[in-house]
Amino acid sequence: MGDVNMDIALTLAHGLASRELALPDDLADVDRRAELVADVDRPLLFDGEGVARFDVLGAQVRHMATRTEQLLPDIADPLDRAAIALRLWAGCLMAAKAIASETRSGPNTSGGRAAQFAEIDRRAAADPVFLAGVEAAPAFRRRRNQTIELDGVPEDSAVRRFA
Numbered sequence: 001m002g003d004v005n006m007d008i009a010l011t012l013a014h015g016l017a018s019r020e021l022a023l024p025d026d027l028a029d030v031d032r033r034a035e036l037v038a039d040v041d042r043p044l045l046f047d048g049e050g051v052a053r054f055d056v057l058g059a060q061v062r063h064m065a066t067r068t069e070q071l072l073p074d075i076a077d078p079l080d081r082a083a084i085a086l087r088l089w090a091g092c093l094m095a096a097k098a099i100a101s102e103t104r105s106g107p108n109t110s111g112g113r114a115a116q117f118a119e120i121d122r123r124a125a126a127d128p129v130f131l132a133g134v135e136a137a138p139a140f141r142r143r144r145n146q147t148i149e150l151d152g153v154p155e156d157s158a159v160r161r162f163a
Contacts, residue, residue, distance in 0.1 A: 010130070012061070034092070037093070088133040089133060098113055100149065114152040135162055
């Protein structure tokens with residue numbers, strides 16, 4: 001399924017965090033979450049051609065830590081901020097790609113969307129920050145003037161909460 005960058009982001013986030021991190025109060029608003037994701041959205045390790053870019057991995061983590069400083073003023077540790085941003089970004093982008101009518105990989109179908117959300121919702125149930133990212137996916141797509149397609153998305157999916 002999907003973009004390996006998201007799996008890398010989640011694994012990296014757990015390694016960077018100094019402790020178990022919850023969604024900060026500063027990100028209670030879904031539009032603020034979408035703003036954060038839009039602000040840090042860049043390839044993490046693999047580019048659009050599937051080429052590993054280790055030269056940008058550290059730069060992207062630094063970018064996330066720096067760009068979140070103003071949005072997350074109560075999180076002093078820059079690596080904790082980056083860990084939160086990585087989890088939020090992964091949830092948001094996984095869901096945003098799934099609710100698109102098509103991606104670089106081709107069209108999204110109702111059945112494909114249902115299969116994607118089986119995995120997305122499973123991950124969201126285990127990780128509240130990832131879940132918050134999933135919830136922000138429609139707001140993220142609206143920020144970019146992109147359409148939202150929910151055909152095939154389970155009725156109880158977190159992505160529908162703010163759609």
